[in-house]
Every structure is written in structure tokens, then in C-alpha cells.
Amino acid sequence: MMTIDDIKVCVVGLGYVGLPLARLASTKYVTVGFDVDPVRVGELGKGHDSTLEVDDCLLKTAVDSGGLRFTNDPEDIRDCNFYIVTVPTPVDESNHPDLHPLLSASAIVGQVLSAGDVVVYESTVYPGVTEEVCLPEVERRSGLQLNVDFFGGYSPERINPGDKEHTVETICKVTSGSTVEAARLIDDFYCSLLKGGTHPVSSIRIAEASKIVENSQRDVNIAFMNELAKIFNAMGIDTGEVLGAAATKWNFLNFKPGLVGGHCISVDPYYLIERAQVYGVFPRVMYSARRLNDSMGAYVAHRLIEQMNLRGIMVRNARILILGFAFKENCPDIRNTKVADIYQTLAPYSSRIHVADPWVDPRKAFETYNIRIENCVEACGENSYDAIILAVPHSAFLDLPLRELCPSPGIVFDVKSVLPADYSDLRL
Numbered sequence: 001m002m003t004i005d006d007i008k009v010c011v012v013g014l015g016y017v018g019l020p021l022a023r024l025a026s027t028k029y030v031t032v033g034f035d036v037d038p039v040r041v042g043e044l045g046k047g048h049d050s051t052l053e054v055d056d057c058l059l060k061t062a063v064d065s066g067g068l069r070f071t072n073d074p075e076d077i078r079d080c081n082f083y084i085v086t087v088p089t090p091v092d093e094s095n096h097p098d099l100h101p102l103l104s105a106s107a108i109v110g111q112v113l114s115a116g117d118v119v120v121y122e123s124t125v126y127p128g129v130t131e132e133v134c135l136p137e138v139e140r141r142s143g144l145q146l147n148v149d150f151f152g153g154y155s156p157e158r159i160n161p162g163d164k165e166h167t168v169e170t171i172c173k174v175t176s177g178s179t180v181e182a183a184r185l186i187d188d189f190y191c192s193l194l195k196g197g198t199h200p201v202s203s204i205r206i207a208e209a210s211k212i213v214e215n216s217q218r219d220v221n222i223a224f225m226n227e228l229a230k231i232f233n234a235m236g237i238d239t240g241e242v243l244g245a246a247a248t249k250w251n252f253l254n255f256k257p258g259l260v261g262g263h264c265i266s267v268d269p270y271y272l273i274e275r276a277q278v279y280g281v282f283p284r285v286m287y288s289a290r291r292l293n294d295s296m297g298a299y300v301a302h303r304l305i306e307q308m309n310l311r312g313i314m315v316r317n318a319r320i321l322i323l324g325f326a327f328k329e330n331c332p333d334i335r336n337t338k339v340a341d342i343y344q345t346l347a348p349y350s351s352r353i354h355v356a357d358p359w360v361d362p363r364k365a366f367e368t369y370n371i372r373i374e375n376c377v378e379a380c381g382e383n384s385y386d387a388i389i390l391a392v393p394h395s396a397f398l399d400l401p402l403r404e405l406c407p408s409p410g411i412v413f414d415v416k417s418v419l420p421a422d423y424s425d426l427r428l
Helices: 018-025 038-045 056-064 100-112 129-142 180-191 204-235 239-246 268-278 284-294 296-310 339-346 362-369
Strands: 009-012 031-034 068-071 082-085 118-121 151-154 173-175 198-200 320-323 353-356 387-390 411-414
Touching: 009 018, 009 100, 018 031, 018 056, 018 082, 038 056, 038 068, 056 068, 082 100, 100 118, 100 129, 118 129, 118 180, 129 151, 129 204, 151 180, 151 204, 173 180, 173 204, 180 198, 204 239, 204 268, 204 284, 204 296, 268 284, 284 296, 296 339, 296 387, 296 411, 320 339, 339 353
Parallel strands: 009 031, 009 082, 031 068, 082 118, 118 151, 173 198, 320 353, 320 387, 387 411
Antiparallel strands: none
């Protein structure tokens, strides 16, 4: 097996996970970033990252130094020997795991693999995918045998889009390998890059399972808060004040209600939900949590309609402004955003619904959701609104004169409860 000094890195998949890792790896190793999207490759080659996960100055420095280059041609990665796969693991319209991106990436790696190489997966999957699906595909395409001719591993990503504190450099990373020697090499590789160190585990399946647990735990806890919000709203009790009081207990878990979107928490639990049933276990808590969190966009819209009716505001053709479209604040990521559910629930009632988000590419939003958005409130074309939904509290929104934009009896709905209590009419 190679030594750490022999490593030549290829990161396959240059999204929110792969690009930061490739940039970091290039500080210690010759690194090639591979992506099937030529537009993305061209953008990165010019030193710009549209996801905003890697600062353009850092990226341009890495590219100009020659330590990092990008390609969409598999032949350009043939000389690498340490392949890290970071492609998405989505679900289909029925919330069944879609392994096609992983299989495609495995096939590409298999076509260029040489004896002695290592293939590490970071994409979130249910326990067993790496050894039962991905590595066999590498074997089939390469004609090489796992643990004889090449080696495998799994180290789950922990990227939090938009988070500039818990970056890939600073986090602790779980590592594993298909043999003891492979596990040691993979751990040494990540240790050479990470300030936060690593946590080696005994098997690839353990590492896969740990990632699913991380996201599913948050999903379940947020679902409980969303359920509490529904209960207390029905009772006429301020959910925020209830949680504030409960949080004074030393062991209270400080989760809050809200919209659960993005590519991790809103997707990954489905992988374990489906796999558990193969083993005869129906994960009722996880399934219920997913259903509840998936329903919150529609719940926000229906609650607004209810309050508009109570205040005598005509819902039909009402002027409604939705602030924010990304799945979370101060981030351009629109994957699985639940703001789309708010819009789609309200759309049959009014043709005057406007969406503003300074972080999001309007073209991508329209292509993905068929929803038109503007990058600033002024471009929406209304002087005042019957209702404003602060769906995503981007920093740019917090100083907006919402009361001037939505005069009485208009409704300001602060979904994440970031505004002063007396400044908004509705909160979760």
C-alpha cells in the first residue's frame, strides 16, 4: 500500500462538500477536482465559487499556485491514486434513496483506477452502501479486486452550508477503511489536514451509520419543537416564551421550531428509514418526524391565511411578500427549501405573491421551482403589503422597515422568531 507521501488526490464532485475539501487538500497534496458539469469546472478554474463556501481569494491562490486544478475529463484524473467521492445522495419524488450519482461517480473512478489506489466515500448513505453498492461498481469497472488490488474507505462529510465557523478545517472527522492498513492511511490523510482531528471507527458500516444518526437526531428534535409550536399556537400560548422558560433547566436541549430544508437533515433520514424496513424494523419516530417537518411550509401558509381572515384582510389577490428563499439564512443553497411549499400553498389564492432573496440566483430558483424571485425588495414592485413572511432571516432583512412595508392591519409573520416579540404579529 502507498504511504501518505505518495498520495495524489482527486475529489469527485465539486459542490458544497467537495470543493472545500479539494481546496484544503491542495495545501498539502497535488489535487485535482473533478465534476461532470463543465460550467462548474470553468467557473472554479477562473477562481470563483458560486456556492460561496470557498472564498474566491483562497480559491484563486490555490489554482494559481498549481496545487489545485479542475477538470470534467476522466482522463485527467488517471494519474491520481487517492480518490474521494463527494457527490450528492438525493431522494426521488417518493422519498426513496437515489444512488445514481454515487454509481456514476464509482463508474468513473473505476475506469481510471490503478492497482494500489484508494477510494474514499464521503456522501451520506445508509449502512452498507459503500461496501455493497459503490465498491462493487468500482470493481466491475476497473477489473480490480477490493482489498487485493485496491482499497476503500468511508469518512462522512460534516459540511454545514454557510457556516464559517465549523468549516472542514476545524471539525472532527470520522474515518474508516476496508482493511486495518487502509483505515490507518485514510486516517493519517485526514489528520494531516484537519485542526479538529479525527475519530477512527472499526468499520465502514459504523461510519456510515454515525452520519445518518447525526442528521436524524436533529430532524427528530426539530420535529418535536414544530409539534409543540402547533399545539401551543392552537392553545393561544407563546411558544417562544414557553421554550425560553424550559431552557432554564440545565439539561434542556435548546432546539427551536422552524422549516427543515437543505440536502442533509431533510433528506438523509429517508435513507435509514428505507433500509430499516429491509431488516423488519419500521422507524416510527423518524418517519413521523420527517412527515411533520415536511408539512411545515404548508402549515405556515395556512396559519397566515387563517390570521388574515380573522383580521378581515382579503386573501384573494392579497399582496404578500416572502422574505428569503434559501433553505437557511446567509446562504445561497436552495436545495429542498421549504419556502417553496409556502409559496405553492399560497399561490392559488393570490397572483401578487413576491419573493425576495439577496443570496439566491433567480435563474436557478426559477429552473428548479418555477418560482420567480428578486434579489431585493424594491424590485418586487409593491409599495406596501397585506402580509410579510420573514421565512429566512438573512442579515440583510433584519433592518428592513417591515412595519412601513406592511402597515396595520397587515401581518408580519416571523417564522424563526428572530424579531422582537412586539414587532411581529405571528411566530412559530
